[in-house]
Amino acid sequence: MLEIKNLHAIVAEKEILKGVDLTVNDGEIHALMGTNGAGKSTLSKVIVGDPSYQVTEGSITFNGADLLSMNTEERANAGIFMSFQQPIEIPGVSMANFLKAAVNAKRKSQGLEPMKASEFLSMMRERRKLVEMDNKLINRSVNEGFSGGERKRNEIFQMAMLEPTFCILDETDSGLDVDALRIVAEGFNKLRKPDTSAIIITHYQRLLDYIKPDFVHVLLDGKIVKTGGPELARQIEDNGFDWIKQSI
């Protein structure tokens, strides 16, 4: 599904990614761990096409297509979704209008007519329940006045509405209490189809207790330096990164 080769990327003239290779096949869950500033968020932003990051070398293909030649919205409509580490507040744009625009943009890219209003509303109602999101929040502007936990839940709700095939969860667990984490993780699992793939960026084991990874990668100083199974996350939880750094 996603194939990253020798990826180098810079932001504000500073090289952050220094040759990342990563292949994610259909249905696989990859956890990405690493110290602060190692380049985890940069990698996810480069995948989704944040214009502030510049790729200087390497390639990314998504289902055979050259991802780097597509703009942000084309990548999203091709099925890539990122749950933001810090979801953005958009005053004055209602959740309903925002989601309607997003759902219909995707339909347009697939050559479909815009969704009927009634159909859209019932879809919102049904998907909202998956993440146990309060109806009051739906009637507000996007993320306006949402608590940290509500914002993260809202990310998963948006994912439910957009049905992506490739998800990046960028520290979705940060700022969530234990119950909220369970709801968000279970929501993700319910939404996930057999061929849905994901990259999960996290510092902690607890999210991976709910969403079981097939692979765990360690990203240090812009490169993937170690790859293992779920047990690697546990080792990092117990011992930190120093032992990995020393073994390089």
Place this chain on the structure above:
Amino acid sequence: MQSEKQYIELYQECREQILKRSCAVMNDVRDEAFNRFKSAGFPSQKVERYKYTDVDKAFNPDYGILFTPLGIQPSRYLFNIKEAPVDASKYYNRIADQNDGVTLLNTMLAHECLMVYVPKNTKVEQPLSVDNWIKGEVPSMMNRRILVVMEEGAEATVIINDHATDPQQFLTTQVVEIFCHDNSRLDLYDIEETTPQMRRFSNVYIQEGRDCNVRHTCITLHNGQTRNTCDVMMQGENAEATLNGCVIGSGTQHTDNNTLIRHSVPNCRSEELYKYVLDGQATGAFAGKILVDKDAQKTSSQETNANLCASPESRMYTQPMLEIYADDVKCAHGATVGVLDEAALFYMRQRGISQEEARMLLKNAFLGQVVDQIAYEPLRTRIAVKVEKRFRGELKKCEECKLCK
């Protein structure tokens, strides 16, 4: 340039004709306005209040003057001033600024005046609509005059719509005098949907008595060069005034809103919110002064001007002003000029929304604060639709208007 000259000559040539077409109440003040205009002329850009509008240039082309008769739908509250149910001379030209060249020109050239008169304790349920339109195949000028008298305890909503579609150079001057007697309520909307060739000068003067509540909302949806002046004189205690406005500019459109709220007596409240979204090479100017006289203790006033420059070449000039001579007041003012939020744009694009649509949603949301305050619900809905269409580039003329087809 000396644009005044042609209007002085025009008046001298057409005076008899205008007097004949008009009525006593308007003719009685005409020559005096002419004499004042002759000596004062148009305000130059050195005059503080006209810093951002070149009046001389706007009036310079050789316009044919239109004496379009007032077409008034029969109504209990709308009159031609010569059929006014009260002595209109008590009101006509009484609060209009006698030092403003544009107002003077209007007083000397306007041949008819629409009067809105709402009698004592009368609550008008349906809004009173006034549609102005200008058509023609040669450069033309029109001078409109409106007088609004709200008797004690009267209540009404008035919607003034300014239309034009012909791609011809037009110039309109508009002077609106509004008298709100004690305890009256007026919700007034002044909406412009014209063309890039239009030049509009609108001067609104409002006098409020005790316990009044006046809301004035000025919306510039589509225009060429616009200058709107709104002066509010608060002369009775415990009155309220709200001045709201929104402007959408694109191309080389220019919109200049200039307001004055004068608190002369204690215990009044005023609120002002003007928002601009400028794209292309559009320019905007806003200057709002709140003047609190020495005796106007316990005045409460809040003035806000927020602007979005959505393109690198758009320009906004803003000047909120407080001038306070009383010592026990609560007044605040603020202005912001910003650009579209890049983080929000990226967030929306990550959800698949195109760059163009995302920009439209943000611009629309920005003006929502003004649109949401439109009290008359059907108008609020209509304006919300028009604002969105305007941002999508679909509103090029006032399509709903039968007159403009």
